Amino acid sequence: MYADMRFRKTQSAGYLTNHLARLFARGLTARIGPLGLSPGNFPALLELWETDGLTQKDLIARLDIEQATMANTLNRMERDGLIIRRKDQADARVQRIWLTEKARALHGPATEAASAVNAEILTGLSDEERAALVTLTRKAIAALRAQG
Template sequence: MFDKRFSAGYLANHMARLFFHALQRNIAALDLAPAQFMTLLELWEEDGLTQAELVERLDVEQATMANTLKRMERDGLIERKPHPVDRRSRKNCLTERGRNLQKPATEAATSVNEIALQGLNPWERTALIELMRNTISNLQKAERF
C-alpha cells in the first residue's frame, strides 16, 4: 500500500506548495508573483538573459516563461531589448524598479525560509539543502534520458 507519509515525491510536492503560498503572501505587497520572483533571481545574478536561457535555468515551459516575461515587462520590471548577436532573441534587462526590488524581495523569501527551517540546527539545514540539491540533480539527469 502506498503511504504518502513516506513518499519523497508527495512530501516534496506538498512542501513546494506550502513554500509557494508563503512566498506569494510575503511578496504580494511588492506586487510580485512567485514566477516573477524566480525570474528576477536569475536576472539579479545575470542581467540580460534571453528567454531561452531563463527557460533552461528555471526549468519551465517556453510558453510559461513567455507569459511571465510579458507580465514583467507590463509591470515595469524588465525591458526587452534586441540581442546584439542573435536577431531572433531578445535580452531581458532589469529596469530600475526591477533592480530596486532585490533587497525587499529577497528579504521576504529569506523570511519564508527561516519560518520553514525553524527548529533545525545548522547541520540539519545544510544536510536538508544538500539532499534537496542531490534529488533535483538525480531527477534532471533522469529527464535527459
C-alpha cells in the same frame, strides 16, 4: 503476516515535497506580494539580478522551466513593469530581457523576504536538519540533470 503495503502519503517523497512546496509558495506570496512580486517571477529575477540582458533561451537553460512557461511569465513581468524586452542587434529572433529600475531596487527586499520565508517554513528543523534537507534535495535534482 505481511506488512501493510498500501501507499501512504506520509511516506511518499513526492506527496510530501508537493505539500512543502505549496507551503513555501504561500509564505513567499504573503511576503513578496506587498513588494508587487509573485513567486513565479523569482527565478527569472534571481538570474537577471546576477546577469542583466539575458535572452529567454538563456533563462530557460538556467532554470529548468519550459519555454512557453517562461514566455508567459515574462509577459506578466513586463506588464508589471519589472522588465523590458529589446530586440537583439545581431539576431532579430532574439529578445534580450532587461530589468527596470524598479526591479533592480527590489533585489535587497525580495531576497531578504525569501530568506525569511525559508527560515519561517523550516522552524521545525534544527540547523543541521535544514542543511541536510537542502543537500538531499539538491542532490536528487542534480542526479536527474546528470542522467537527463
